[in-house]
Amino acid sequence: MLSKNKIKFIHSLGIKKNRDSLGLFCAEGEKCVEDLFSYFQCQTLIAQKEWIDKKQFTAKEIIYINSAEELKSISSHKTPQPVFAVFEKREKKLIISELLSKLSLILDEVQDPGNLGTIVRIADWFGIRNIICSKNTADVFNPKALQATMGAAARVDVHYVDLVDFLKNIQKEAPDFPIYGTFLSGKNIYETSLKKNGLIVMGNEGNGICKDVERFVSEQLLIPNFPQGEKTSESLNVSVATAIICAEFRRRIL
Amino acid sequence: MLSKNKIKFIHSLGIKKNRDSLGLFCAEGEKCVEDLFSYFQCQTLIAQKEWIDKKQFTAKEIIYINSAEELKSISSHKTPQPVFAVFEKREKKLIISELLSKLSLILDEVQDPGNLGTIVRIADWFGIRNIICSKNTADVFNPKALQATMGAAARVDVHYVDLVDFLKNIQKEAPDFPIYGTFLSGKNIYETSLKKNGLIVMGNEGNGICKDVERFVSEQLLIPNFPQGEKTSESLNVSVATAIICAEFRRRIL
Structure with a gap:
């Protein structure tokens, strides 16, 4: 279940200033989240239990949902995706x-x-x-x-x-x-x-x-x-x- | 001035079914409208008087406005454009x-x-x-x-x-x-x-x-x-x- 506070927190990451100061960003969709896991540290992973178990992804916090519908309030897609994640940015030095x-x-x-x-x-x-x-x-x-x-x-x-x-x-x-x-x-x-x-x-x-x-x-x-x-x-x-x-x-x- | 009826009519053209049955479509922005004038018949042209006078475009109906702000209710752009037009579709036969x-x-x-x-x-x-x-x-x-x-x-x-x-x-x-x-x-x-x-x-x-x-x-x-x-x-x-x-x-x- 997504708490009201979590929803509010995720909304706040829609604003660049907050993403910058917290060093976090959000991603949606199975393919996108899966690809990002190979490179970024995940802070919060929100998905159905079966998906997380199958993929064996780890995150500092995992929130289980029953259907993509539950993500409606935080999704920026027209049709909410079944997987949502908050990742930590990482800065690669430009050499x-x-x-x-x-x-x-x-x-x-x-x-x-x-x-x-x-x-x-x-x-x-x-x-x-x-x-x-x-x-x-x-x-x-x-x-x-x-x-x-x-x-x-x-x-x-x-x-x-x-x-x-x-x-x-x-x-x-x-x-x-x-x-x-x-x-x-x-x-x-x-x-x-x-x-x-x-x-x-x-x-x-x-x-x-x-x-x-x-x-x-x-x-x-x-x-x-x-x-x-x-x-x-x-x-x-x-x-x-x-x-x-x-x-x-x-x-x-x- | 845009009448309430005109606003309603223009909104209705946001739906494909209505565009198809009436054979009309809307376009916004100086560049886009100007280009379309070379090919499509204009039914309604909405713009500032100076612009219309300068371009010498003709349309079945012309509605003068004082500023782009007036188009806010009909614009699909974030920032309303100063020119809006309803054109008649034309079907080119595929040979x-x-x-x-x-x-x-x-x-x-x-x-x-x-x-x-x-x-x-x-x-x-x-x-x-x-x-x-x-x-x-x-x-x-x-x-x-x-x-x-x-x-x-x-x-x-x-x-x-x-x-x-x-x-x-x-x-x-x-x-x-x-x-x-x-x-x-x-x-x-x-x-x-x-x-x-x-x-x-x-x-x-x-x-x-x-x-x-x-x-x-x-x-x-x-x-x-x-x-x-x-x-x-x-x-x-x-x-x-x-x-x-x-x-x-x-x-x-x-």
């Missing part, structure tokens, strides 16, 4: 020297939690283990974002930093390390040589990459529309553009 | 012989309106003018779907048909016309020769392509993850997968 042998993503103020979560899932698919976000990018532990990751948050580290400071450090440590960005005035990605390792900057949904970040970009890329030059949508959704670019980087070295 | 010289998309029960809208926007970017949907695919005139199209619904025709009948007709008329589909057991798309024209089938978010449709697919494709064989997300979001596939088809003939 610049390690990034230099990898392909990583940089997000400059991606605001929609759904877009962020989808990008985490894309990163996971393409073996990108680090996403470096500006501080005003959506929170990956926002329930909507976490839902869109489909569990990929257990395999991709999302870091929140001052992007300008971070990029300055990268440039200082490795002046030739490629920093790619997408621009509508960029160069056709299919006619550009791409390095195996580097950083790919994706910008805000409405405004793209801000000027302060743009000046660090060494290679401006464009996903060409088809037929080229024809009147079409002005841009692609940021998660869609991320997917096409990551796929192209990986295709080149497959 | 099979015309599809044979084109690349088109088939959606088999894509349920999330946001995914559908994003796919319409992707199709537009890649010059795909027809999307053929199973009848249980989300409605492109659902407010969330339309919002995600970002105006692309004016340039892409979305048809709702019995997919099995449609595919039978295609096979009868052009037995060799390629029908591609994505499957986790498919063949690496980058190692598959792709025809310029054909049909690309994308499946339901949870279950993929159904058996009845699968048997028409002549070429099963897979977007390989990276590094291949590593534990990763089980799949990509359907709109993300559509984007990567459409980009690859177009890249081959750029």
Whole structure:
């Protein structure tokens, strides 16, 4: 049974400030919770006894329920999922020297939690283990974002930093390390040589990459529309553009 | 000023059944409404006088407002947009012989309106003018779907048909016309020769392509993850997968 206090506590974790100060976040759904168990410590696990027994998951606190219906008051899904968990966040240190042998993503103020979560899932698919976000990018532990990751948050580290400071450090440590960005005035990605390792900057949904970040970009890329030059949508959704670019980087070295 | 009756009428168009029986749908936002004007007849246009005068749009009925705030009661956005319109649907006939010289998309029960809208926007970017949907695919005139199209619904025709009948007709008329589909057991798309024209089938978010449709697919494709064989997300979001596939088809003939 869920106590009133527990419901109130879980609701409070819907707010980023509380997630940050307590170092906790919530997750829902069998697949998502199961994936997160491989990486995060579970504080509270709420599910039917059979499920917990079968999975043999341990948590500091376990609350048994009889049906998903009981989770209606705490679920952020339309149809409540049969499993709900509160996990402890863990911060993975961002080590610049390690990034230099990898392909990583940089997000400059991606605001929609759904877009962020989808990008985490894309990163996971393409073996990108680090996403470096500006501080005003959506929170990956926002329930909507976490839902869109489909569990990929257990395999991709999302870091929140001052992007300008971070990029300055990268440039200082490795002046030739490629920093790619997408621009509508960029160069056709299919006619550009791409390095195996580097950083790919994706910008805000409405405004793209801000000027302060743009000046660090060494290679401006464009996903060409088809037929080229024809009147079409002005841009692609940021998660869609991320997917096409990551796929192209990986295709080149497959 | 918006009358109570008008508000009630607009709310009624939030329901698919009413949109279908009246042949009307609603759109919001300057960019979206402006794009739709190029293709659809406007029944009611609601905006500030300056905007309407500047754009010189005509509609059967024009309602002036003083600020976006007045649209709060009818808006499906978090922040109401300054322009709202009711358009008349128009049905474009689906002519099979015309599809044979084109690349088109088939959606088999894509349920999330946001995914559908994003796919319409992707199709537009890649010059795909027809999307053929199973009848249980989300409605492109659902407010969330339309919002995600970002105006692309004016340039892409979305048809709702019995997919099995449609595919039978295609096979009868052009037995060799390629029908591609994505499957986790498919063949690496980058190692598959792709025809310029054909049909690309994308499946339901949870279950993929159904058996009845699968048997028409002549070429099963897979977007390989990276590094291949590593534990990763089980799949990509359907709109993300559509984007990567459409980009690859177009890249081959750029």
